[in-house]
Amino acid sequence: RYALNYKKLPFKTVFIEYCDVETELKKLGIPPSGVRPDKSGPFYTSPSIIDHITNTPVTDSYKIAEYLDKAYPSTPPLIPKGSEAFQAAFYDQFLPLIRPLFPFLLPKIPTVLNPRSVEYYASTRQAWFGKPLSEMEPKGEARVEAWKKVEAAFDTFHGWLSKSSGPFFMGETISFADFVVAAMLKGFGVCAGFESEEFKQILALNNGRWKKFLDDLEPYASAKN
Numbered sequence: 566r567y568a569l570n571y572k573k574l575p576f577k578t579v580f581i582e583y584c585d586v587e588t589e590l591k592k593l594g595i596p597p598s599g600v601r602p603d604k605s606g607p608f609y610t611s612p613s614i615i616d617h618i619t620n621t622p623v624t625d626s627y628k629i630a631e632y633l634d635k636a637y638p639s640t641p642p643l644i645p646k647g648s649e650a651f652q653a654a655f656y657d658q659f660l661p662l663i664r665p666l667f668p669f670l671l672p673k674i675p676t677v678l679n680p681r682s683v684e685y686y687a688s689t690r691q692a693w694f695g696k697p698l699s700e701m702e703p704k705g706e707a708r709v710e711a712w713k714k715v716e717a718a719f720d721t722f723h724g725w726l727s728k729s730s731g732p733f734f735m736g737e738t739i740s741f742a743d744f745v746v747a748a749m750l751k752g753f754g755v756c757a758g759f760e761s762e763e764f765k766q767i768l769a770l771n772n773g774r775w776k777k778f779l780d781d782l783e784p785y786a787s788a789k790n
Contacts, residue, residue: 566612567744568630570785572640576614578788583678584685586611595622602693626748627656630741643741655734655742662721663749665714669763672698673756716770722746723771732781739782747782750775 569576581589587609590597595615597607613624616636623632630643630652644652671690675683675698691697703711731737754764768776 566788567748567782567785568633568643568741570787571643571739571744572633572637574633574637574640581611583682590624593622595624598625626745627653627741641739643744645735645738645740648735648740651734652741656745659745659749662718665711665718666749666753668701668703668711669715670753670756672702677756712766715767719767719770719775723774726774726778732778739785743778743782744785747779747786750779751786 566576566578590609590613593615595609595613598610598613599608600606601608610624612626612629613622614629614632615622616632619636621632621636623629633640634642634644675686678686687698690701694701702708726732726734729736733739734742750767753767754761757764768779
């Protein structure tokens with residue numbers, strides 16, 4: 566929705582139960598975005614879109630950005646000309662870098678799910694990662710050390726942004742890379758709670774950079790068109 570709002574393209578958000586994502590996407594002809602973490606089969610994920618003007622289904626954030634730029638060239642680009650290699654490299658490195666946040670994020674996702682989806686989410690993640698959600702989040706001294714890795718990830722993003730001439734990765738120009746980071750921040754806030762200590766700690770990192778970063782992109786965050 567960041568991308569669609571930025572481009573000012575009309576859209577309708579359809580919310581699907583977590584446990585129904587694969588079934589519903591198959592019905593709509595939306596392809597899988599990859600393979601499940603345990604390699605047991607294709608992985609159907611959100612976000613996914615269907616462009617009803619061209620009857621085109623697209624999944625995976627990067628592919629969606631590429632598609633929207635190609636299909637609607639008169640709108641502000643998500644991947645500005647000349648930045649293709651940077652955007653691709655950023656997306657490739659983003660998940661490995663932000664992975665330390667996952668032990669703090671994944672156990673919190675059930676708090677925003679309905680009961681049927683909670684059961685599905687808990688059982689599939691236990692099968693994929695070999696431990697129940699209750700054991701994923703580190704505790705005690707291990708938690709302190711694990712959180713340092715989260716901070717290190719944001720230090721890396723901060724270092725990259727510090728070389729920019731503006732508040733975004735491409736200076737004053739908003740691009741796909743900015744929305745990738747903003748979406749992760751927003752998602753963590755939804756699951757952990759926007760008033761949670763953890764979320765506040767992240768926003769305060771790097772002299773409050775991430776609070777300002779989210780605030781700057783808030784005009785494009787609405788789920789309503």
